[in-house]
Amino acid sequence: MSSTLILLRHGESTWNALNLFTGWVDVPLSERGQEEARKGGELLKSAGLLPDVVHTSLLRRAITTGNLALDAADRHWIPVRRTWRLNERHYGDLQGKDKKQTLQAYGEEQFMLWRRSYDVPPPPIAPDSEFSQAGDPRYADLGPEMPTTECLADVVARLEPYLRGPIADDLRAGHTVLLAAHGNSLRAVVKLLDGIGDEAIAKVNIPTGQPLAYELDADLRPVTAGGTYLDPEAAAAAITAVANQGR
Numbered sequence: 001m002s003s004t005l006i007l008l009r010h011g012e013s014t015w016n017a018l019n020l021f022t023g024w025v026d027v028p029l030s031e032r033g034q035e036e037a038r039k040g041g042e043l044l045k046s047a048g049l050l051p052d053v054v055h056t057s058l059l060r061r062a063i064t065t066g067n068l069a070l071d072a073a074d075r076h077w078i079p080v081r082r083t084w085r086l087n088e089r090h091y092g093d094l095q096g097k098d099k100k101q102t103l104q105a106y107g108e109e110q111f112m113l114w115r116r117s118y119d120v121p122p123p124p125i126a127p128d129s130e131f132s133q134a135g136d137p138r139y140a141d142l143g144p145e146m147p148t149t150e151c152l153a154d155v156v157a158r159l160e161p162y163l164r165g166p167i168a169d170d171l172r173a174g175h176t177v178l179l180a181a182h183g184n185s186l187r188a189v190v191k192l193l194d195g196i197g198d199e200a201i202a203k204v205n206i207p208t209g210q211p212l213a214y215e216l217d218a219d220l221r222p223v224t225a226g227g228t229y230l231d232p233e234a235a236a237a238a239i240t241a242v243a244n245q246g247r
């Protein structure tokens with residue numbers, strides 16, 4: 001039996017618009033981001049890809065995107081599960097910093113190591129930073145798993161059990177599953193699904209608000225490597241914009 005997994009990065013957030021590193025800071029969607037989310041839902045509806053269940057992170061830009069997209073697809077009523085394991089990568093001490101200024105201060109190589117290398121995390125955030133999540137009640141159960149910074153390898157490690165567990169269970173039940181999440185947590189999903197190498201994943205960028213559908217075989221392997229963007233032209237333009245952030 002085949003099943004469908006749809007990946008949807010949140011629409012533009014207010015901090016995407018300001019070009020700030022965001023990570024676990026819980027910023028809202030911009031007006032444009034809300035519109036992107038609605039359009040994403042309309043694309044799902046017109047493609048006949050109707051989710052039976054949605055999984056989101058614990059961050060409002062993904063939660064709101066899921067709500068707006070599902071509302072536009074008339075699927076606002078489906079069950080929802082939320083987990084910190086789908087959160088954006090924790091950006092450590094870079095959270096709240098301007099991407100362009102960071103590029104200028106540290107240079108292209110260090111900037112890209114922090115943004116896209118597989119295993120180099122940014123410096124950790126101090127617990128008393130205004131952009132720290134220490135003490136946030138939504139993460140009270142995490143204990144020592146609570147990150148103060150993460151590289152993509154850390155995201156893969158915390159996300160994989162959830163992908164192979166609750167998400168795989170829903171897919172095996174024949175459900176069409178929507179993941180409303182983030183640029184880097186969805187890069188981790190794509191890496192795992194497509195078996196992308198640690199270096200090659202640096203070149204993969206996920207655009208905001210563009211549904212990416214994976215048809216999966218009975219072993220939950222992609223029928224088409226890389227999946228299918230429902231609006232390939234818009235997705236290609238948006239991917240280039242993400243890749244060039246900071247420049």
Ligand SMILES: O=C(O)[C@@H](CO)OP(=O)(O)O
Pocket residue numbers: 016020021022023024088091115183184242245
């Ligand atoms: O700031 C962030 O949290 C992410 C996603 O917006 O940025 P980047 O694409 O630079 O990893």
